[in-house]
Amino acid sequence: xxxxxxxVEKFANEQYKYxxxxxxxxxxxxxxxxxxxxxxxSEKKNEPAWMTExxxxxxxxxxxxxxxxxxxxxxxxIDYQDIVYYAAPKKKPKLNNLDEADPxxxxxxxxxxxxxxxxxxxxxxxxxxxxDSVSVATTFKEKLSELGIVFCSMSxxxxxxxxxxxxxxxxxxxxxxxxxxxxxSAVFSDGSFAYVPKGVRCPMELSTYFRINASETGxxxxxxxxxxxxxxxxYLEGCTAPIRDTNQxxxxxxxxxxxxxxxxxxxxVQNWYPGDKDGKGGIYNFVTKRGACxxxxxxxxxxxxxxxxxxxxKYPSCLLQGDNSVGEFYSVxxxxxxxxxxxxxxxxxxxxxxxxxxxxxxxxxxxxxxxxRGQVRITRKADNARNYSQCDSLLIGDKCGAHTFPYLExxxxxxxxxxxxxxxxxxxxxxxxxxxxxxxxxxxxRLIVNGYCKEVFKQLPMEFAVxxxxxxxxxxxxxxx
Amino acid sequence: MLEIRNLHASIEAxxxxxxxxxxxxxxxVHAIMGPNGSGKSTLANVLAGRPEYQVTAGEVIYEGKDLxxxxxxxxxxxxxxxxxQYPVELPGVNNxxxxxxxxxxxxxxxxxxxVSAGAFLAMLKKKIQLVEMPDTxxxxxxxxxxxxxxxxxxxxxxxxxLEPRLAILDETDSGLDIDALRIxxxxxxxxxxxxxxxxxxxxxxxxxxYIVPDFVHVLYNGKxxxxxxxxxxxxxxxxxxxxxxxxxxxxx
Ligand SMILES: Nc1ncnc2c1ncn2[C@@H]1O[C@H](COP(=O)(O)OP(=O)(O)OP(=O)(O)O)[C@@H](O)[C@H]1O
Ligand SMILES: [Mg+2]
Numbered sequence: 001x002x003x004x005x006x007x008v009e010k011f012a013n014e015q016y017k018y019x020x021x022x023x024x025x026x027x028x029x030x031x032x033x034x035x036x037x038x039x040x041x042s043e044k045k046n047e048p049a050w051m052t053e054x055x056x057x058x059x060x061x062x063x064x065x066x067x068x069x070x071x072x073x074x075x076x077x078i079d080y081q082d083i084v085y086y087a088a089p090k091k092k093p094k095l096n097n098l099d100e101a102d103p104x105x106x107x108x109x110x111x112x113x114x115x116x117x118x119x120x121x122x123x124x125x126x127x128x129x130x131x132d133s134v135s136v137a138t139t140f141k142e143k144l145s146e147l148g149i150v151f152c153s154m155s156x157x158x159x160x161x162x163x164x165x166x167x168x169x170x171x172x173x174x175x176x177x178x179x180x181x182x183x184x185s186a187v188f189s190d191g192s193f194a195y196v197p198k199g200v201r202c203p204m205e206l207s208t209y210f211r212i213n214a215s216e217t218g219x220x221x222x223x224x225x226x227x228x229x230x231x232x233x234x235y236l237e238g239c240t241a242p243i244r245d246t247n248q249x250x251x252x253x254x255x256x257x258x259x260x261x262x263x264x265x266x267x268x269v270q271n272w273y274p275g276d277k278d279g280k281g282g283i284y285n286f287v288t289k290r291g292a293c294x295x296x297x298x299x300x301x302x303x304x305x306x307x308x309x310x311x312x313x314k315y316p317s318c319l320l321q322g323d324n325s326v327g328e329f330y331s332v333x334x335x336x337x338x339x340x341x342x343x344x345x346x347x348x349x350x351x352x353x354x355x356x357x358x359x360x361x362x363x364x365x366x367x368x369x370x371x372x373r374g375q376v377r378i379t380r381k382a383d384n385a386r387n388y389s390q391c392d393s394l395l396i397g398d399k400c401g402a403h404t405f406p407y408l409e410x411x412x413x414x415x416x417x418x419x420x421x422x423x424x425x426x427x428x429x430x431x432x433x434x435x436x437x438x439x440x441x442x443x444x445x446r447l448i449v450n451g452y453c454k455e456v457f458k459q460l461p462m463e464f465a466v467x468x469x470x471x472x473x474x475x476x477x478x479x480x481x
Numbered sequence: 482m483l484e485i486r487n488l489h490a491s492i493e494a495x496x497x498x499x500x501x502x503x504x505x506x507x508x509x510v511h512a513i514m515g516p517n518g519s520g521k522s523t524l525a526n527v528l529a530g531r532p533e534y535q536v537t538a539g540e541v542i543y544e545g546k547d548l549x550x551x552x553x554x555x556x557x558x559x560x561x562x563x564x565x566q567y568p569v570e571l572p573g574v575n576n577x578x579x580x581x582x583x584x585x586x587x588x589x590x591x592x593x594x595x596v597s598a599g600a601f602l603a604m605l606k607k608k609i610q611l612v613e614m615p616d617t618x619x620x621x622x623x624x625x626x627x628x629x630x631x632x633x634x635x636x637x638x639x640x641x642x643l644e645p646r647l648a649i650l651d652e653t654d655s656g657l658d659i660d661a662l663r664i665x666x667x668x669x670x671x672x673x674x675x676x677x678x679x680x681x682x683x684x685x686x687x688x689x690x691y692i693v694p695d696f697v698h699v700l701y702n703g704k705x706x707x708x709x710x711x712x713x714x715x716x717x718x719x720x721x722x723x724x725x726x727x728x729x730x731x732x733x
Contacts, residue, residue: 424572428532433569436529437579437639438557438586447582451573451622 260295282310
């Protein structure tokens with residue numbers, strides 16, 4: 001074992017910094033799932049009848065499904081009756097600004113190092129904070145509503161814009177889509193809703209910080225973003241979670257709809273609790289994210305920086321339906337200790353002259369396993385479709401694994417598809433070179449890793465890129481050689 | 482400034498350095514010559530603290546401190562600099578970012594204020610003139626895709642930025658064309674002062690015409706077999722290493 005491996009070991013023993021539980025009284029249902037629980041969730045949220053019906057249909061369908069086990073991750077069976085499906089803060093204040101928020105909540109955000117106040121000041125960001133399933137702070141709403149933009153929690157959207165929700169919900173990810181999406185459709189607690197009307201460019205980044213708080217509460221976020229003809233919106237999602245003993249299931253669904261000439265940028269910095277160094281207690285993150293480029297010349301970009309979760313199972317995808325539409329996927333997935341990630345994307349080319357780009361950067365440290373799974377499908381009518389995929393893996397230490405599973409299906413002879421893949425290791429000679437210039441091993445690894453991720457980071461909005469760099473450094477802390 | 486006493490070092494259980502004694506005073510330039518595989522790079526790397534080498538005996542005192550007890554990055558911050566025979570490529574790591582990070586580590590170590598990005602760039606502009614390096618190389622990843630000669634210049638640029646107390650140049654002249662050799666050697670000479678010391682490892686007397694050493698040592702099979710002044714280099718050029726070795730054998 002050389003010196004750099006020893007450093008890997010040392011790094012691997014670091015503690016998760018964001019482990020704390022905020023003391024806000026929660027109102028939660030007993031554990032377990034059945035039709036009554038679903039009706040109760042819907043009732044508590046005062047939803048229209050069609051929504052309740054939709055949830056029930058999803059539930060009934062879910063009962064017929066089997067949990068998927070094709071991904072390259074391993075975990076103990078999940079007992080779906082041992083999960084609490086609804087928890088909401090008891091105090092449910094209506095807030096115009098942060099000063100009115102529960103001081104405990106504000107403190108929680110401060111501990112996260114991303115106080116809303118600072119966020120607002122820094123970037124002019126409207127923050128819709130989803131705290132344990134129910135939104136408690138939504139800002140900038142008025143400024144946005146002047147432009148006809150709706151940005152609120154899914155619950156509010158169901159109260160104030162039910163027709164918009166009804167028109168688009170489940171049109172990209174139907175409730176029959178997959179096991180976790182069906183479960184989410186049945187029990188989703190809250191999430192974000194954004195709607196940008198025809199011809200409007202959303203003047204600010206829309207941002208949500210998610211956070212799991214109540215003990216043993218599965219989180220089932222549902223997010224829907226719609227950009228009408230010629231509209232543009234950039235949406236930021238970020239999250240951290242406190243330490244838990246039992247594994248927590250997180251099964252979110254995100255749907256994006258871009259009509260003619262519309263563009264949606266969706267950026268995620270994900271930092272769910274990864275579990276301790278033996279992998280105990282981390283979040284299971286089974287997410288379905290999909291965007292439909294429905295209109296001509298529409299564009300959807302997914303950018304994600306994944307550092308957390310015990311297990312991540314996530315494939316933000318694009319359905320390129322409109323002619324000339326563009327799909328992009330930029331990803332940094334970092335795993336450490338016992339983390340397992342199976343992530344990637346799907347680019348489904350349906351319209352003519354559709355283009356997609358995939359840049360995936362995997363980083364594995366500790367004893368973690370990091371898999372890239374990407375599908376590029378060119379359908380029969382997709383003339384002149386193009387895809388460029390680049391999948392790089394970086395290994396830190398020699399106990400971790402990186403795997404690449406590209407799936408390519410071409411049904412049209414005019415398609416141009418390019419795939420590049422590399423695997424590299426941070427070499428002891430690189431570390432020594434940097435050491436010899438006075439840079440510690442930790443900082444050396446950071447420099448190399450940041451350099452490696454640059455292509456993805458530069459896709460992120462400025463202030464988010466800074467945060468991503470910080471999170472990555474934190475996840476690397478204790479893990480590198 | 483530097484005193485090496487009876488230094489033995491091995492790699493993968495193979496002994497390479499077999500008892501090195503060397504004393505370097507501040508203000509001096511020492512040249513180390515010797516055939517391929519004699520242990521010159523090993524000596525340089527052991528002084529810099531490369532973890533693959535095991536020191537099996539001996540000691541190294543640097544500025545009154547036990548050099549071998551220090552981690553490599555601490556040695557660097559204390560002013561020990563190694564210009565590598567084969568500089569490593571660092572894909573994605575911006576050369577300027579890297580240089581500034583390195584300088585600031587040294588500053589922090591000496592409780593000096595960090596250098597701001599602006600001040601650093603201004604300083605860098607001057608330093609690159611010293612090695613006549615095109616500034617496009619500053620915006621590229623460290624050594625990535627650099628030609629052999631560009632890598633060597635980049636090493637000396639780093640030396641110019643970090644201003645080490647003790648610089649060890651491991652075959653900085655190899656791979657340089659004649660003009661580049663003159664430029665790089667000129668750069669090193671400008672960095673030479675009464676407050677620092679330089680150890681130059683080279684195969685060629687030619688370099689020593691530019692960087693004139695105070696002492697020349699011949700390393701052979703892990704030992705210094707002969708020491709002298711700059712004339713020794715000329716003599717070696719004429720008579721070859723066998724001559725130096727034979728003298729040692731005769732002396733035994
Ligand atoms: N990792 C290693 N494993 C085994 N032997 C090694 C290793 N690294 C170096 N050596 C050996 O150590 C000896 C000394 O090597 P070193 O690089 O110090 O020589 P040098 O004097 O710098 O030679 P050159 O003039 O060719 O640069 C050589 O015989 C070399 O093969
Ligand atoms: Mg050598």
